[in-house]
Each structure stands twice: as structure tokens, then as C-alpha cells.
Amino acid sequence: MESVSKIGFGGSCHWCTEAIFQSLKGVALVEQGWISSEKEKSSFSEAVIVYFDPGLISLETLIAVHLHTHSCTSSHSMRSKYRSAIYVFSEEQNALSRQAIDVLQAEFDKPIITTIESFHDFKLNQETYLDYYYKNPQKPFCKNIVTPKLRLLLQQFFGAVDHNKLVEESLSGL
Template sequence: MQTIVLGGGCFWCTESVFLSVKGVQSVVSGYMGGDATSANYEAVCSGSTGHVEVIKVEFDESIVPLEVILDVFFATHDPTTMDRQGNDVGSQYRSVVFYTEDSQKPTV
């Protein structure tokens, strides 16, 4: 099993996409990368915490390789729009990838 953390807009929307990918074992929504020790929806939406909405994707690399996970990620959001995905606007909607293993770094 591998884990990668992805931010590509609203985490509920991104979560629903990855729940349907064969080989994905779990998807958990949350916040990452901010300054506040305790993020909550209201604080993050205020733009004052520096957090981004993310999903933690756990996947079986023998069924779905990291390259496919990233293909799905980049096909389902626009990483070129600064702090925005569709109608969602704010720094919490920026596009980010956090790898969790050094072996993932060359791919991401």
C-alpha cells in the first residue's frame, strides 16, 4: 500500500472521484500545510491559516500505480488556476501534491 496527499479544490469533490478508482483503498479529507495547529472549516475558509483542502489517498500500487493516481488527479482539476477550482475561490483550493515516500518524489 502507498499513500499520497492531494489538494485539487474542494476535498469532498476530489474525494468522490478517487473513491471510484479501482485499487484505491481509502480516501480521507482534511487540511494540510497551514500555520494553525487546529484547522476547522470556518478558519480555513477565512484564508488566515494557510491550509489547503486535501485528500489522503491510500492505494494498492499493484492494482493502480502512482502514475495513474496522478493522471486522474490532473485530469479532474485545473492546476493552472491560482487559488480557485470552478466556483470555489480561496487559497485553500490551490493545487498541491505531498508525497509520503522518497520513492514517489521522482514521479510527482
């Protein structure tokens, strides 16, 4: 990859979020764990850092995937653990993220609650839980929670999916 950028996403279980972004063209690496923002330095929530090639996948596409694959309009009781956020590393990312959310709002019936936060810190998950879906696609959590999100990803973002990573066999059985 020529140039790699990074962006953070939080919104649902980091196992789900990791599998979604690992399945996209132009994504070189997904680190799964917990992120804190500049605003809430001591408050970490489940999230991922996505390393991507902007020449192969745009930040706007990554944000669209993120918003459509978690409850970006719901203020449910687990929001402190699953903060709906985009963690930016620059002012340019901040502006692009705000613009993308404004444009994508038309695709949702309720207001998007996803916040844009300046990245502060990251804690990587234990090795046992990294690459969780692709190591364990037949586990009940993966079959019942992650696989339906990956099916949605295939339906809504077929052109952005790396079909060498996300093969139909891993989605069979449901």
C-alpha cells in the first residue's frame, strides 16, 4: 500500500467491528481493543483502529460502513461500553467525518448520535481475542451476532468488500 492512514471506530462489540473492517478492500490492519478520546481521557470504550489505503477505500466509505453496521441512532443503556464514535487523528479527518455524517443522515430515519472525537489513547485486546471472528466463525456469538452484520456488509457494500477475505463459506449456515 502506498500511503496508509488510520481512523478509529466504536459503536458495537469490538469483535463485530473488527470483522467488518477486516473484510474491506484497502484495509491493511485492524487493531481491536479500547479507545479513549481527548475529551474523556480516562474513559475507554470498545473500538478499533483501522489502517487503510485512501487510494483503495475512502474515509467516507469507511464511515458509511461504520454507520450502517451498528446502531448509530440508538442511545441504548450500553453506550458507555459501546460509544458510537469516530476517533480522528487530524483536523482534516474531523472535517471529512462531519461532512460524511451530514450527507449520510438522509439514509437514516432517526438522528445519528455518532460523535467525532479526537483520539487520545488505545489499549490492544489480549491476543486470544484478536481476529476473533476469522479464528472462530462457528462459535455461537460469531454465528448469531457477527455473521448477520457481515451479510449486511455484503448486501450494502458489495463493491467495498475484499472477497478474498470474506468468503461465502464463512457466512454459511445461517
